[in-house]
Amino acid sequence: MSSVTKALDLLSHFSAARAEIGLSQLCRIAKRDKATTYRHLQALEVAGFVEQNPTSKQYRLGPAVLQLAQTREATVPRKASTERPLFDLTETTGETAHVTVLSGTKMFGLAVCDSPRHGTRAIIDIDVFPLHATASGLCALAFGPKGLMDVALADLTSFTTETATTPSALSNTVDAIRQTGFGRAMRSYETEIEGVSAPLFDQTGQFAGAVSVASVATRFTPALEHTIKEHLMIASRDITHNWGGTIPSHIEGLWAKSLTTPHALDSTS
Amino acid sequence: MSSVTKALDLLSHFSAARAEIGLSQLCRIAKRDKATTYRHLQALEVAGFVEQNPTSKQYRLGPAVLQLAQTREATVPRKASTERPLFDLTETTGETAHVTVLSGTKMFGLAVCDSPRHGTRAIIDIDVFPLHATASGLCALAFGPKGLMDVALADLTSFTTETATTPSALSNTVDAIRQTGFGRAMRSYETEIEGVSAPLFDQTGQFAGAVSVASVATRFTPALEHTIKEHLMIASRDITHNWGGTIPSHIEGLWAKSLTTPHALDSTS
DNA sequence: AACAATGGTTCAATATATGAACCACCAAAA
DNA sequence: TTTTGGTGGTTCATATATTGAACCATTGTT
Numbered sequence: 001m002s003s004v005t006k007a008l009d010l011l012s013h014f015s016a017a018r019a020e021i022g023l024s025q026l027c028r029i030a031k032r033d034k035a036t037t038y039r040h041l042q043a044l045e046v047a048g049f050v051e052q053n054p055t056s057k058q059y060r061l062g063p064a065v066l067q068l069a070q071t072r073e074a075t076v077p078r079k080a081s082t083e084r085p086l087f088d089l090t091e092t093t094g095e096t097a098h099v100t101v102l103s104g105t106k107m108f109g110l111a112v113c114d115s116p117r118h119g120t121r122a123i124i125d126i127d128v129f130p131l132h133a134t135a136s137g138l139c140a141l142a143f144g145p146k147g148l149m150d151v152a153l154a155d156l157t158s159f160t161t162e163t164a165t166t167p168s169a170l171s172n173t174v175d176a177i178r179q180t181g182f183g184r185a186m187r188s189y190e191t192e193i194e195g196v197s198a199p200l201f202d203q204t205g206q207f208a209g210a211v212s213v214a215s216v217a218t219r220f221t222p223a224l225e226h227t228i229k230e231h232l233m234i235a236s237r238d239i240t241h242n243w244g245g246t247i248p249s250h251i252e253g254l255w256a257k258s259l260t261t262p263h264a265l266d267s268t269s
Numbered sequence: 270m271s272s273v274t275k276a277l278d279l280l281s282h283f284s285a286a287r288a289e290i291g292l293s294q295l296c297r298i299a300k301r302d303k304a305t306t307y308r309h310l311q312a313l314e315v316a317g318f319v320e321q322n323p324t325s326k327q328y329r330l331g332p333a334v335l336q337l338a339q340t341r342e343a344t345v346p347r348k349a350s351t352e353r354p355l356f357d358l359t360e361t362t363g364e365t366a367h368v369t370v371l372s373g374t375k376m377f378g379l380a381v382c383d384s385p386r387h388g389t390r391a392i393i394d395i396d397v398f399p400l401h402a403t404a405s406g407l408c409a410l411a412f413g414p415k416g417l418m419d420v421a422l423a424d425l426t427s428f429t430t431e432t433a434t435t436p437s438a439l440s441n442t443v444d445a446i447r448q449t450g451f452g453r454a455m456r457s458y459e460t461e462i463e464g465v466s467a468p469l470f471d472q473t474g475q476f477a478g479a480v481s482v483a484s485v486a487t488r489f490t491p492a493l494e495h496t497i498k499e500h501l502m503i504a505s506r507d508i509t510h511n512w513g514g515t516i517p518s519h520i521e522g523l524w525a526k527s528l529t530t531p532h533a534l535d536s537t538s
Numbered sequence: 539a540a541c542a543a544t545g546g547t548t549c550a551a552t553a554t555a556t557g558a559a560c561c562a563c564c565a566a567a568a
Numbered sequence: 569t570t571t572t573g574g575t576g577g578t579t580c581a582t583a584t585a586t587t588g589a590a591c592c593a594t595t596g597t598t
Contacts, residue, residue: 002272002308002312002554002555003271003272003273003554003555003585003586003587004272004273004276004309004312004313005312005315005316007273007276007277008276008312008313008316008318009316011316011337012316014337014340014344015340016340016343016344019340019343019344019345020344022544022545023544023545023546024543024544024545025544033587033588033589034545034546034588035546035547035548035586035587035588035589036586036587036588038545038546038547039271039586039587040273043271043273043274043277044273044277045372045373046274046373046374047274047277047278047280047281047373048372048373048375048377049277049337051372054471054475057544057545060341060344060345061337061340061341061344061345062341062372063341063347063370063372063377063379064372064377065334065337065338065341066338066341066342066348066379067377067378067396068280068283068318068330068334068337068338069334069335069337069338069339070338071283071284071285071288071330072329072330072331072332072334072335073335074285074288075283075285075288075289075329075330076288076329076330081332084323203335203336203338203339204339241317241332242332243332243335244332244333244334244335244336244338244339245336246336271585271586272554272555272556272585272586291575291576292575292576292577293574293575293576302556302557302558303557303576303577304555304556304557304558304577304578304579305555305556305557307576307577307578308555308556326575326576
């Protein structure tokens with residue numbers, strides 16, 4: 001482990017919950033020597049990555065990180081950082097995958113990656129994803145801001161016979177998603193498409209969008225669903241990470257549970 | 270120079286203008302060995318501070334900085350607390366305003382507010398403000414920690430014909446600022462920009478940064494200067510207050526004097 | 539006054555960083 | 569096809585920069 005890595009690792013111990021950390025305390029947390037830690041903090045301080053509260057002598061994150069974040073935000077658009085995870089997702093599942101972002105009260109398509117494997121495949125060509133009928137939209141209703149449900153209820157357009165067109169039906173669907181951590185749209189937008197999606201989070205910890213796989217219904221087996229969910233988790237973690245966020249632990253918990261327990265949904269096949 | 274410092278220093282070469290940098294290029298810019306730079310980049314990459322564009326192999330800032338910035342913002346909301354005063358300052362003066370913070374021996378840009386009023390306006394796009402050539406930097410020399418002058422004297426880069434490039438010239442400039450309480454950079458960093466700034470103080474009563482207005486030289490009249498100074502005082506008190514500090518009474522005294530007495534500078538018009 | 543914290547410092551031992559030279563690869567010339 | 573000049577990446581002997589036990593100076597508590 002290089003000294004650079006060790007020094008950078010110190011930064012990871014700062015969080016909203018632990019904003020200021022003293023030297024000795026940091027040594028305990030990071031399980032490291034005091035002299036070394038001190039010197040690393042010095043180096044981080046001259047670079048502006050940490051600064052010292054002059055009164056308490058405790059260290060906290062410095063202004064340099066703001067600058068870097070500004071540059072990163074200005075130069076690396078969200079879309080670009082989804083491309084690799086999306087590509088991997090498509091490769092491993094063999095199905096078309098896409099990313100949607102929540103902007104205001106609408107879910108917009110941000111990026112798509114078509115699978116070259118099958119002759120028939122889902123074609124994603126919509127701009128705004130209906131909240132009540134698509135996996136991404138339902139994901140937003142389940143994990144996004146509260147006000148979203150009212151917006152969804154205002155337009156319960158029926159796309160297929162499976163579309164939830166009553167408040168109670170929609171409510172039930174969303175509740176089910178809150179149990180599993182995965183958005184599911186079973187032929188509710190297009191008759192031959194099964195959609196599965198996982199939520200994405202930004203650096204504020206807020207729901208920011210969804211990553212989804214759209215599979216042709218005829219080949220959507222429980223086994224495929226399981227595979228898709230596994231790789232959706234990976235993609236979601238990846239993209240969320242790229243956006244500066246982390247998957248909330250309760251979502252991770254839901255995922256873990258819904259992948260290990262005998263699947264209620266799968267037994268319907 | 271520790272290897273940690275060297276590695277962190279690499280990050281400072283990324284900017285909006287230079288978002289992606291290749292290994293060789295970075296070596297030239299940073300004037301450093303390739304093998305070492307490579308290893309440092311590796312360490313930075315593992316920590317998420319940089320990432321590599323998979324196709325071009327170039328490096329760019331990574332997602333980790335977003336997370337750090339988020340916690341910094343959440344816990345030390347300095348930036349947030351400057352936004353209102355900055356906005357007001359821009360509104361009342363019609364000129365671009367910005368806030369810089371002193372961290373170690375460098376003045377970092379923290380926040381900018383562009384004036385929408387004029388077609389031509391100052392664009393603030395520097396990360397580290399030269400101590401000897403900018404209003405903020407001179408403010409730091411005048412009211413900041415003592416050791417700062419030595420640092421400034423070590424680099425008297427000439428940006429324009431007006432830049433103070435000799436110790437005595439710089440000393441005179443700083444002395445003048447100590448008389449008025451306002452930093453002044455008259456075309457000393459960019460030929461067409463006049464900068465005025467006021468110091469900011471933190472909860473310990475120490476100099477912590479500066480709030481500045483950058484005006485296009487051609488419309489910088491004595492009347493405008495007077496207006497700017499009036500509102501700089503307000504902004505400085507505001508921001509300092511938000512940071513838990515108070516303006517030292519001697520600074521208040523300087524301000525009162527320099528705004529009521531017949532202005533030496535103004536009479537030049 | 540003794541104690542137990544804290545932040546900060548020292549110095550010999552050595553682990554770790556270093557960089558000249560190297561390879562593999564690519565694209566444009568020759 | 570070979571050459572050239574540019575990448576990114578790797579090696580290894582050298583020695584320099586890092587390390588941590590033990591230390592000091594302060595501070596607040598018992």
